[in-house]
Amino acid sequence: MKKIILFISLLALSIGSTFAQKSEIGAFVGTSFYIGDLSHSTIFSECGIAGGVVYRYNFTPRWALKANIMFANVHASDAKSNGLYERNLSFKSPITELSVQAEVNFLKIYNQKGYNRFSPYVFAGVAVFSFNPQAVYKDGKTYDLQPFGTEGQGLVPGKKEYALCSFAIPFGIGLKVNIGRYVSIGAEWGVRFTCTDYLDDVSGVYYDNDDLRLQRGDIIADLADRSPEIGQTLHDHGSQRGNFNTTDFYSFCGGTITFKIGNEDRICDIKQKVSVRHKLGRKR
Numbered sequence: 001m002k003k004i005i006l007f008i009s010l011l012a013l014s015i016g017s018t019f020a021q022k023s024e025i026g027a028f029v030g031t032s033f034y035i036g037d038l039s040h041s042t043i044f045s046e047c048g049i050a051g052g053v054v055y056r057y058n059f060t061p062r063w064a065l066k067a068n069i070m071f072a073n074v075h076a077s078d079a080k081s082n083g084l085y086e087r088n089l090s091f092k093s094p095i096t097e098l099s100v101q102a103e104v105n106f107l108k109i110y111n112q113k114g115y116n117r118f119s120p121y122v123f124a125g126v127a128v129f130s131f132n133p134q135a136v137y138k139d140g141k142t143y144d145l146q147p148f149g150t151e152g153q154g155l156v157p158g159k160k161e162y163a164l165c166s167f168a169i170p171f172g173i174g175l176k177v178n179i180g181r182y183v184s185i186g187a188e189w190g191v192r193f194t195c196t197d198y199l200d201d202v203s204g205v206y207y208d209n210d211d212l213r214l215q216r217g218d219i220i221a222d223l224a225d226r227s228p229e230i231g232q233t234l235h236d237h238g239s240q241r242g243n244f245n246t247t248d249f250y251s252f253c254g255g256t257i258t259f260k261i262g263n264e265d266r267i268c269d270i271k272q273k274v275s276v277r278h279k280l281g282r283k284r
Contacts, residue, residue: 022057022058022059022262023055023056023057023058023260023261023262024054024055024056024057024058024184024258024259024260024261025053025054025055025056025258025259025261026053026054026184026256026257026258026259027051027052027053027054027256027257027258028050028051028052028053028054028068028070028252028254028255028256029050029051029254029255030050030051030252030253030254030255031044031047031048031049031050031252031253031254032047032048032049032050032072032073032074032095032250032251032252032253033045033046033047033048033074033250033251033253034046034074034075034076034093034199034200034248034249034250034251035248035249035250035251036076036197036199036200036202036246036248036249037197037200037202037203037242037243037248038076038077038078038081038089038090038091038200038202039076039081040081042081043251044253045076045080045081046075046076046077046080046081048072048073048074048075048092049072049073050070050071050072050073050252050254051070051071051072051254052068052069052070052071052097053068053069054066054067054068054256054258055067055068056103056258061105061108061109061110062104062105062108062109063102063103063104063105064102064103064105065100065101065102065103066100066101066102066103066123066125067098067099067100067101068097068098068099068101069096069097069098070095070096070097070098070099070252071094071095071096071097072094072095072097072250072252073092073093073094073095074092074093074095074199074250075090075091075092075093076090076091076200077089077090077091078090085230085232086227086230086232087226087227087235087241088226088227088229088230088232089135089200089202089226090135090136090226091133091134091135091145091200091201091202092133092134092135092136093131093132093133093134093199093200094131094132095129095130095131095250096129096130097127097128097129097168097192098127098128098129099125099126099127099128099168099170100125100126100127101123101124101125101170102123102124102125103121103122103123103174104121104122104123105119105120105121105176106119106120106121106122107119107120109176109178110178111178111180111181111182111184111260112181117177117178117179118175118176118177118178119175119176120173120174120175121173121174121175121176122171122172122173122174123170123171123172123173123174123188123190124169124170124171124172125169125170125171126167126168126169126170127167127168127169127170127192128165128166128167128168129165129166129167129168129192129194130164130165131164131165131166131196131199132144132146132164133145133146133198133199133200133201135201135223137219137222137223138222138229143219143223145201145223146161146162146164146198146201147161148216148220148223148224149161149207149216149220150201150207150212150220150223150224151202151203151204151205151206151207151224151241152207152208152212155207155211155212155215156207162196162198162203163196166194166195166196167194167195168192168193168194168195168250169192169193170190170191170192170193171190171191171193172188172189172190172191173188173189173190174186174187174188174189174190175187175188176256181260182259182260183257183258183259183260184256184257184258184259184260185255185256185257185258186255186256186257186258187254187255187256188252188253188254188256189251189252189253190251190252190253191249191250191251192249192250192251192252193247193249194247194248194249194250195247196247196248197242197243197244197246197247197248198248199248199250200242200248202241202242203241203242203243203244204241204242204244205237205238205239205240205241206224206225206235206236206237206238206239206240206241207224207237208237209221209224209225209234209235209237212224
């Protein structure tokens with residue numbers, strides 16, 4: 001019985017020594033962009049700055065669970081992205097995201113000398129995020145668009161203000177490399193498929209601009225239809241402003257650096273216990 005316990009202990013020690021630090025914590029730094037009504041299909045267009053905190057728990061050398069807190073800024077304009085100059089809409093929005101993702105490595109990856117130290121991987125998960133679409137008015141001031149109801153929210157029966165918090169499905173690819181026993185660097189590109197079409201404050205049809213001006217004032221009416229700023233006429237009530245059949249996307253692309261923490265003290269304890277038991281067994 002003692003020999004079996006000793007064998008199991010040595011086996012656990014061997015596995016643990018090979019895969020010593022299961023937890024990692026570090027940072028992500030990179031860029032962000034958006035795809036939606038103001039940027040239909042152009043990736044890496046009008047990029048913003050992104051960053052965040054990363055925690056990863058490696059269950060095995062082939063898969064891990066990761067938690068992120070990410071911060072970003074996305075923006076786009078018709079003039080730069082679409083060439084839809086007669087609409088002339090633009091926006092910018094801060095994004096704060098909390099996500100949990102599963103990572104699957106194509107190769108077994110270890111932090112020990114003599115073992116494979118790099119692997120490409122794929123990931124997918126769930127996320128919740130907040131956003132706040134804004135626009136710069138011709139007076140140079142920045143205004144939050146959601147309270148304005150630029151598409152008649154709050155004026156059309158049954159059409160309420162959209163929420164500034166939503167869910168997303170993150171998925172993507174990456175490459176990680178272990179440097180020594182305690183440091184890992186990587187690069188990844190991930191897309192967030194969101195559950196909202198209002199990341200850019202554009203989704204449906206134009207509301208009656210005269211009524212919007214009467215009900216809510218000149219600034220809101222001007223921001224709802226910015227065509228006159230470039231010499232175009234106002235759009236008719238009910239004409240298409242966005243595509244409500246699709247939702248918006250946003251994306252992060254950048255590099256990570258993480259530092260391994262975890263159970264080395266436990267491994268040392270196991271070594272000591274195994275050594276003591278082995279010595280006692282020999283004495284007996």
